Amino acid sequence: MQAFNPIKIITLVAFITILTSCKKEVEETVVYSNVIYDVDDVTIYSSNAEKTKQKSPELLLSIMYSDIFNQTIPSNKLLEIAELSLSNGDKTMFTEMIFSQFLADPSASVPTNTQMRADLDLFVNDNYIRFFQRKPSEYELIYLKNLITNDNMITVDNVFTSFALSNEYYFY
């Protein structure tokens, strides 16, 4: 009969405990280097639940500019736009107007409709990161891809505008 070895028993119990105990969830913060901006590194949210603060009107305009032009908005430009925004009572309406102006600018970093449809996975992933600073869930990816695939009239401008007008875009 094998002799009782308390050390072996304790080691085995400890090993099993480690294997089966609750794991602490490790949140992975991924830093994509120059994914979109070619300017700064962008911290990617692991979930939109992390966004709790609403952007001020100036911050929103500033980020919107960076998202479309891949560069920081010049301070005089921000002042001008902020004053135009103040001149209007409906801020969301003004946001729509200024965003359509950004998109119409020849120097805007906007893919063509053909490029969008050539690789929808890439397009959806890239622009979730561009506008929401996070990757889409599997569901979000599939839904948006299907929506664009099934409607040939959806343009890049339509998609970008939807991102920019969404509630999530107003938060960080």
Place this chain on the structure above:
Amino acid sequence: MKRREFIKKATLTSAGALVAPYILPSGRLFAPTGARKVNHVVFVLFGGGIRNQESVGQRYLLDQGRPASGNVMNNMLTGAAPTSNIVYNPWTPILTNSLQSQGVLFKEMRYTTGPTGHYNGHTVAMTGNYTATGLNLNINPEHPTIFEYYRKHNSPTETALKAWWLSEGLGPYPSLNFSRHKDYGANYGANYLCPSRFITNTGLNNLNNASSYQPDDVTRIETMKNFFDVNFDKSANDLPGIINTRADKEKIKKMLLGTLQNLSSLSLPLPTGIAGSQMTSDLLNIATSWKVLETFKPELTVINTFNLDVCHNNFSGYVQNLHKADYGVGWLWNKIQSDPVLANDTIMICMPEHGRNSTPNSIVDSNGLRAYDHTSDQNSREIFSLIVGPPSVVKQNVSFGTSASPVGESVDIVPTIAHILGFDSSIPAGMLPGRALTEAFI
């Protein structure tokens, strides 16, 4: 027909005739109470601080120690223009008959309590409540504005497309399109626009390629936005300002961008032969207000003028800007009367937000004329009001009040507008200390 059946049908027919709403030529459903006097009100806060002496008093330079009196507001008031010591560039009046002759002049009204500051004056006139707040804080007023009373209590309820506030400048004035009152607020607010900052080269440079959305695009954008929104548990409703309906947004964008991108389409309140360089931000505000009126036919529009506040250091400039703003008001009334919907269905009210002091400060302008501040002396509490409208509704060529016996207060304009638009009885008791100036109406 049996007697009982006859009585039943006759009763139903009579009841139907009484209850059924009328549809006016403007297309508006109108409850048959006859409560409304007209369907459109334009309130001109003829502001910047105007002394009764140079306006309704027609004293021109008498208080400067020069023997020259006369009327520098030839469109709004009845009276001959000055003939000597001319320190302004006179413009030929645009109106054949003064507005005074087309309505009621409350010659001596009072701004009874609180500091006579511009923001206070505007707030009092637009909320119908005196305020002691003396700072130009860029926060919404405590009491509901006339826009909120209108949008909350008028029946049928209208969107913000029917209520507009256009100010000459920014500062604290953008915050006057709704209050922070818990029962009212942004959901009942008016659209706001500051043309002197928007209809500019800066505006054009920043929005020259902006566009409104096509209906099909709106559907696609809304579908995707709704998808994004259901996957996010917070709402951006805390954004400052009012939010128009989608349909109204597109209409407003179209008007704003159309005006900005085609500035020559904006009709300007300038007499023939007067150069564009004579335009002021007051006149631009009036011109843009007309664009809004012409396009949307709002039921309630409030605008202001402000340039004559130059009176703090330039009395001649004050007289000049008073004269120009008067022309602008006459021009606006002419435009209103040329519109098939607004003509004979609009009442315009003009009132300064406050007066100016009786004694000048120490600043003398290039013509040797002394400047005036407004520091809450009795003179700066003396104002006037002009109410003009269709002869069937507004008394014509009548005036009320003397300096010994003033009639009306600054806080009376809000209840007067509510009375004109027929929702005064729906405003909860105790909200408005003033009274409707009913003596102005037939």
